[in-house]
Amino acid sequence: MAAQEHRFDPNFTKHVIETIGPACGERERFVMSALIRHVHDFAREVELTVDEWTLGTKFLNSIGQISDAKRNEGHRISDVLGLESLVDEIAHKHVNESGESPTSSSILGPFWSPNAPFRENGDSVIMSPHSGHVTLMHGVVSDMETKAPIKNAVFDFWQASSNGKYDFQDPDNQVDNNLRGKFRTNDKGEYHFYCLKPTAYSLPTDGPAGMLLKLLDRHPMRPAHIHLMISADDYKPVTTQIFPKDDPYLETDTVFAVKDDLVVDFTPLKGDDKAELECVYNVSLAPKGSDKIPDATRLPSKA
Amino acid sequence: MAAQEHRFDPNFTKHVIETIGPACGERERFVMSALIRHVHDFAREVELTVDEWTLGTKFLNSIGQISDAKRNEGHRISDVLGLESLVDEIAHKHVNESGESPTSSSILGPFWSPNAPFRENGDSVIMSPHSGHVTLMHGVVSDMETKAPIKNAVFDFWQASSNGKYDFQDPDNQVDNNLRGKFRTNDKGEYHFYCLKPTAYSLPTDGPAGMLLKLLDRHPMRPAHIHLMISADDYKPVTTQIFPKDDPYLETDTVFAVKDDLVVDFTPLKGDDKAELECVYNVSLAPKGSDKIPDATRLPSKA
Numbered sequence: 001m002a003a004q005e006h007r008f009d010p011n012f013t014k015h016v017i018e019t020i021g022p023a024c025g026e027r028e029r030f031v032m033s034a035l036i037r038h039v040h041d042f043a044r045e046v047e048l049t050v051d052e053w054t055l056g057t058k059f060l061n062s063i064g065q066i067s068d069a070k071r072n073e074g075h076r077i078s079d080v081l082g083l084e085s086l087v088d089e090i091a092h093k094h095v096n097e098s099g100e101s102p103t104s105s106s107i108l109g110p111f112w113s114p115n116a117p118f119r120e121n122g123d124s125v126i127m128s129p130h131s132g133h134v135t136l137m138h139g140v141v142s143d144m145e146t147k148a149p150i151k152n153a154v155f156d157f158w159q160a161s162s163n164g165k166y167d168f169q170d171p172d173n174q175v176d177n178n179l180r181g182k183f184r185t186n187d188k189g190e191y192h193f194y195c196l197k198p199t200a201y202s203l204p205t206d207g208p209a210g211m212l213l214k215l216l217d218r219h220p221m222r223p224a225h226i227h228l229m230i231s232a233d234d235y236k237p238v239t240t241q242i243f244p245k246d247d248p249y250l251e252t253d254t255v256f257a258v259k260d261d262l263v264v265d266f267t268p269l270k271g272d273d274k275a276e277l278e279c280v281y282n283v284s285l286a287p288k289g290s291d292k293i294p295d296a297t298r299l300p301s302k303a
Numbered sequence: 304m305a306a307q308e309h310r311f312d313p314n315f316t317k318h319v320i321e322t323i324g325p326a327c328g329e330r331e332r333f334v335m336s337a338l339i340r341h342v343h344d345f346a347r348e349v350e351l352t353v354d355e356w357t358l359g360t361k362f363l364n365s366i367g368q369i370s371d372a373k374r375n376e377g378h379r380i381s382d383v384l385g386l387e388s389l390v391d392e393i394a395h396k397h398v399n400e401s402g403e404s405p406t407s408s409s410i411l412g413p414f415w416s417p418n419a420p421f422r423e424n425g426d427s428v429i430m431s432p433h434s435g436h437v438t439l440m441h442g443v444v445s446d447m448e449t450k451a452p453i454k455n456a457v458f459d460f461w462q463a464s465s466n467g468k469y470d471f472q473d474p475d476n477q478v479d480n481n482l483r484g485k486f487r488t489n490d491k492g493e494y495h496f497y498c499l500k501p502t503a504y505s506l507p508t509d510g511p512a513g514m515l516l517k518l519l520d521r522h523p524m525r526p527a528h529i530h531l532m533i534s535a536d537d538y539k540p541v542t543t544q545i546f547p548k549d550d551p552y553l554e555t556d557t558v559f560a561v562k563d564d565l566v567v568d569f570t571p572l573k574g575d576d577k578a579e580l581e582c583v584y585n586v587s588l589a590p591k592g593s594d595k596i597p598d599a600t601r602l603p604s605k606a
Contacts, residue, residue: 008392012559016385019555021520028518031349036384038348042341043389046334053381053390060377064367074363078356081339082319086346087356089311215331217324252322256315 006044013040059208066207070168072110076209079107079255080218088257092238102144102286106241106257109227111166116156116180124194124274125157127178132162132199135277136269138192141185141230144284149189153232153285156182157195159225164201185232197266197277198224200249213254223249223258228283235285242281309347316343362511369510373471375413379512382410382558383521391560395541405447405589409544409560412530414469415461419483427497427577428460430481435465435502438580439572441495444488444533447587452492456535456588459485460498462528467504488535500569500580501527503552516557526552526561531586538588545584 017033024032042048048056067073078084084107092105119125126134141153158180160166167174183191202220203209213220224247231237243250245263269278320336327335345351351359370376381387387410395408422428429437444456461483463469470477486494505523506512516523527550534540546553548566572581 007396008389012385012389012392016559019519019521019557023520024518031351031355032519034345034349038341038345039384039386040389042337043386043393045341046337047393048334048390050390050394052334053387057375057377057381060363060380061367061370061375064364065370067364067368072360072364074360077363078360081342082315083342083346084356086311086315086343087351087353089315090346090350091353093310215327216322216335217326218322254322256319 008044013037016040059211062208062211071204071207073207073209075110076203076207077212079109080203080209080212082256084108085256088239102236102284103230103238103240104259104261105238106259106262107255108229108239109241109255109257111160111168112156112158112227112229113168113177113180115177116158116182117177119181119183119193121183121186121190121192123181123183125159125179125181126194126196128161128167128174130162130196132196133266133277134275135195135197135266135279136192136272136275137195137226137279137281138190139280139282140189141191141232141283141285142189143235144286149185149187150232150235150285151185151187151189153185153189153191153230153235153283154182155185155191155283156229156231157193158227159195159198160201162196162199164199194275195226197244197279198226200224200247203254218254219249219252220254221249221252222255223247223253225257228281230283230285232285234288236288238283238285242279311347316340319343362514365511365514374507374510376510376512378413379506379510380515382412383506383512383515385559387411388559391542405539405587406533406541406543407562407564408541409562409565410558411532411542412544412558412560414463414471415459415530415532416471416480416483418480419459419461419485420480422484422486422496424486424489424493424495426484426486428462428482428484429497429499431464431470431477433465433499435499436569436580437578438498438500438569438582439495439575439578440498440529440582440584441493442583442585443492444494444535444586444588445492446538447589452488452490453535453538453588454488454490454492456488456492456494456533456538456586457485458488458494458586459532459534460496461530462498462501463504465499465502467502497578498529500547500582501529503527503550506557521557522552522555523557524552524555525558526550526556528560531584533586533588535588537591539591541586541588545582 016036020029063073063077088105088107141150161179167176167178183193185191200221200223205220223243225241225243227241229239241257242262242264243258244266250258264281266277266279269275320339323332366376366380391408391410444453464482470481486496488494503524503526508523526546528544528546530544532542544560545565545567546561547569553561567584569580569582572578
């Protein structure tokens with residue numbers, strides 16, 4: 001339904017937007033005007049009832065009320081509605097001249113830690129007991145355009161344990177920085193270390209996100225995944241996730257983070273008594289300045 | 304910008320909506336699908352950045368974190384964006400056969416109390432010290448169609464004191480139910496009592512609503528107003544606000560609740576030593592069943 005095709009006051013939304021004052025920044029005015037317009041169009045389109053609006057304001061308050069330093073429910077609600085994944089797509093719409101793309105990005109999620117330690121190639125990130133499958137993960141980080149290996153790239157890795165919990169959600173069973181670590185690529189652009197084959201897990205369902213998923217008759221499962229953030233001097237960093245191809249939740253990831261080129265294989269490994277599986281994952285980084293999409297599309301129209 | 308006129312994944316929003324399960328109610332599916340579509344269209348239209356999205360999730364959490372039993376910041380944010388006023392318009396789109404309308408509705412706001420006492424016609428609602436102007440408020444409640452007076456209608460009244468605060472925001476200066484009261488109309492449909500000429504006041508600006516108003520370079524002022532909720536057996540109740548016509552904030556009410564027919568005059572009163580001003584306010588109620596707008600417009604399209 002277009003903005004004008006309704007039987008309500010045709011000037012109301014314009015009036016609300018026009019109260020924005022002259023000291024409001026250009027970008028802020030552009031973003032907030034669009035937000036107000038979409039909120040109003042939504043309400044008119046569905047003829048939102050007073051009871052539904054009241055429920056909505058209570059729901060809004062409940063999001064912050066359950067949030068704290070270790071729980072970001074606002075982030076999670078946004079994920080469940082697909083917004084983080086969409087913002088990620090918008091941010092990483094890289095296309096290089098040849099039409100090739102670097103490794104796809106995916107959402108950061110709320111479990112990245114700025115404190116993960118550097119480890120040596122060949123180390124294991126497994127510090128605490130688990131019931132998972134140990135995997136040798138290795139690959140090469142290379143330049144998207146020249147295909148040359150990138151040395152000294154930082155490969156930042158984090159994953160949940162076999163019980164579906166990250167270290168700081170699970171202090172009784174996991175030491176700090178269990179299943180986290182940063183690795184540097186060698187002169188050939190290579191990295192390798194030991195981790196777990198990841199396990200599918202449920203989002204916490206005891207708060208507003210759980211209520212929303214129940215209302216929508218959706219499951220709360222994330223497919224098994226490994227989080228990665230790869231960076232190198234003179235390259236655009238990429239934040240991504242990779243998913244085992246045999247996971248049953250790939251199509252219905254509750255936060256919509258799966259992309260085809262992020263689905264990988266975990267295969268049986270022979271001759272390494274430290275691991276039963278192997279995952280080969282190569283990364284392609286775009287050099288800085290290779291983005292051919294003009295930033296102007298992000299500015300407000302001057303029309 | 305229509306949903307398809309963008310350079311992003313054309314199937315993403317459809318995919319998110321299609322994860323809604325079969326047990327989701329028809330109305331819930333309709334409302335939430337529209338919400339997801341508008342949120343996504345908004346993000347694509349403004350090309351929402353990761354930083355803006357992060358700020359948004361923090362802002363979302365902050366709304367609930369400042370809310371408690373006496374402070375409903377979610378309600379307030381919704382008001383500042385014009386949503387409560389719009390939902391009110393949607394709910395009260397009454398038109399009778401003659402083309403006449405009952406008294407316009409306006410938003411309830413967060414300060415109505417279910418505990419306001421019944422008082423007698425001729426009583427005063429002023430229980431605590433103030434620096435305002437005492438006003439004799441009176442009028443007739445009548446049937447929108449027959450024009451006949453309605454006896455035993457309940458006229459529920461609440462207002463802030465001359466310092467801009469309601470009783471439960473101001474326990475040091477105001478007794479419970481100061482400036483609140485319910486009155487019943489007599490056999491001629493009349494009510495009368497003493498109150499204050501209302502005073503303009505600022506929304507609380509120490510929380511997210513204040514941040515939002517500052518971002519938008521908007522003032523936080525509500526025009527002076529009196530809250531009313533009028534009900535009678537066999538009539539549709541109306542919740543409304545009335546505004547003195549000399550208020551400087553009528554055009555820019557921070558919650559957009561002013562409508563032309565809700566602007567009233569406070570005139571000097573002679574010969575009553577209890578009041579210096581007079582406000583005549585008549586109310587017209589629509590009989591139940593007089594709504595000619597089919598409810599079908601609120602159902603999801605079957606197309």
